[in-house]
Amino acid sequence: MLERVETGNAAAGGAASSTGAAAPVVGPIARRPLHEEAVDRLRSAIVQGELAPGIRLNERVLSERLGISRTPLREAVKLLATEGLVELLPNRGAIVAPVDAERLAQTLAVMGALEALIGELACAQASESDIAAIRALHYEMMAAHARRDLAAYFAHNQAIHLALVEAGGNAVLAHTYRQLNANVRRVRYMANLSPARWDAAVREHEEILAALTARDGVRLKALLSDHLAHKTAAVLAALQDGAAREAA
Amino acid sequence: MLERVETGNAAAGGAASSTGAAAPVVGPIARRPLHEEAVDRLRSAIVQGELAPGIRLNERVLSERLGISRTPLREAVKLLATEGLVELLPNRGAIVAPVDAERLAQTLAVMGALEALIGELACAQASESDIAAIRALHYEMMAAHARRDLAAYFAHNQAIHLALVEAGGNAVLAHTYRQLNANVRRVRYMANLSPARWDAAVREHEEILAALTARDGVRLKALLSDHLAHKTAAVLAALQDGAAREAA
DNA sequence: TCTCCTGATTTTGTATGCAGAATACAAAAA
DNA sequence: TTTTTGTATTCTGCATACAAAATCAGGAGA
Structure with a gap:
């Protein structure tokens, strides 16, 4: 855990040896700070x-x-x-930072407000290939769910939501969303979700994908908001639960 | 401009000398980093x-x-x-950072999404004294407008919007809003608004105050959104204008 | 035993030093 | 004159040194 950094910045482009193929001439690899x-x-x-x-x-x-x-x-x-x-x-x-239920709830409320914009922009701006990519992620997530592989499920779930916000083409929105999301993910990792909630979340994702495919912005907005509201409830409940178990 | 810092952290409370009066004991002034x-x-x-x-x-x-x-x-x-x-x-x-119209528009779009939450929370959570404070700011702003004192107007305008978001009691929302706002303020300083827009903005503020006083969340949401949309248009127009003037 | 002081130690906050990258400049070549 | 190449200088990125603050340990006194 927390291995040394080992300045992994090895020449990204590698030696473009051999023939002077139409290589894009790599360009001088900026070392990562x-x-x-x-x-x-x-x-x-x-x-x-x-x-x-x-x-x-x-x-x-x-x-x-x-x-x-x-x-x-x-x-x-x-x-x-x-x-x-x-x-x-x-x-x-x-x-x-300690996990604070109050603050978490506030964060989720802000994310909720952003969902509306996310849904709208995704439907309006996403390219067909964006949508195709999201669909692919969706099915991978379904597979993880079928396997009851929670870690993989979370990973793909995250990827979908990030892809959705990215597809909207608003970089500021994406940045803001990511930042808020970091705090939520932390709790997510701590809290397993109930089988019932898991199944419900998957169904919600089906609808989300459908709305996106149909580019029904109004519907997607609503779905994303509801989805987040449910997630909020689940997360806060899990948090309560954890606190209670702690106390016992 | 940009004067030295002179570690102004001088004992904020000053020597709590003399009698051990009921002074709030300032505490050993944590030096500001x-x-x-x-x-x-x-x-x-x-x-x-x-x-x-x-x-x-x-x-x-x-x-x-x-x-x-x-x-x-x-x-x-x-x-x-x-x-x-x-x-x-x-x-x-x-x-x-260069001022980028695209990025500014994106920032304003995100702020727009937040306005809905701001309006809702302000109406639901603001204390009567919060509202009174906002009303006071409002009238000071009106005075600045009457005086055609743009700087004072901007300052009070800012203060009102910040007070509104603070009154909602969601610290994460306030933080996010402030951060986004910094980039917008920058352009604001650069761009004077047209007399017509200025008058319109003031009228909008009258309505905003009325909705808040009536604690009409739905209406406040709508008003804030519209207000921001108008502001967005004005800011982007001013930006275009500036760019055009630059080119000339 | 508990509290409160006192000095040692740790840890943070800030300043400075050093190596390498980027830029500016000047001379040579085209 | 314009472009190119070699060199000097400037600047950043990082590491380290130093000072002030906080923490800890131990002991004296209640």
């Missing part, structure tokens, strides 16, 4: 619960683990703080 | 156009001007990059 690497690393560690809510992020320890110095690490931590994944304690460093 | 100071400084400099779009942010120069070292400054710049106010060029530092 370490702070970005650190952001990604830490974000996924937090989202996947590898770094539990509330634990302190000791700079020295983390910088050793990631194999980078404190400077880019601190930059990364501050970025994650704006995403709400970590909390900055003045003069006392940072902790992984 | 320099990177935060830098963020605020740079953000307002950019929003107010003091740092023009496209110009390079030379680290050495900036750190000297602000009187802080490069480390916290770099942290600040990276934070502003996530807000979209600056653009990071790998190995070549950062520039003030």
